[in-house]
Amino acid sequence: MERQFSSYEALFVVDLDIGDESVKAIIEKFKGMIEQSGKIVRIDDWGKRRLAYPINDKNDGYYSLITFDAPADLPAEINRVAKITEGVMRAMVLKAVAPTAKAPAAIAPASDEAAPAAPAAEVEAPAAEVAEAPAAEAAGNLARVGCSRRALIFDIERLV
16 A cells, blocks of 8 residues: 655754754755655755844754655654754754635625625725725824834734
8 A cells, every 4th residue: 555645844954063064964864864755845955044043052054945745754753853963953844735825705605595796896896995005104104103013014914
């Protein structure tokens, strides 16, 4: 019987103090683990980046994202090996979820009656008007009353 494969993404942050060759060797180690029991779909080496917060008093790390198809037991094994591998600052393996389209503006009712097309057009029209409202005006109004940047982002997202 053939094993069921799922799509996963693994992100590794490797310490730069161990040297460029060691960084590449660690990434190759995890690539090899994945290739033994799965299939690599894509590898994105993001390279040296500044961390959002210091980890072990380090501010920079080497990021690598690997997208792969594998059986369900492989992500746990990758996490286990990443925790005990010297030089791996952080590692995360997540099940990849296909992006979904935005939900339609009007959902058909559960009954057998067909929904009229006119209300759907009415629902879309106000959204277009809101999208045309200048975000700069909203930002200026919030700044005048002393709102924080987070409140500004929340307010703009609520309008759109």
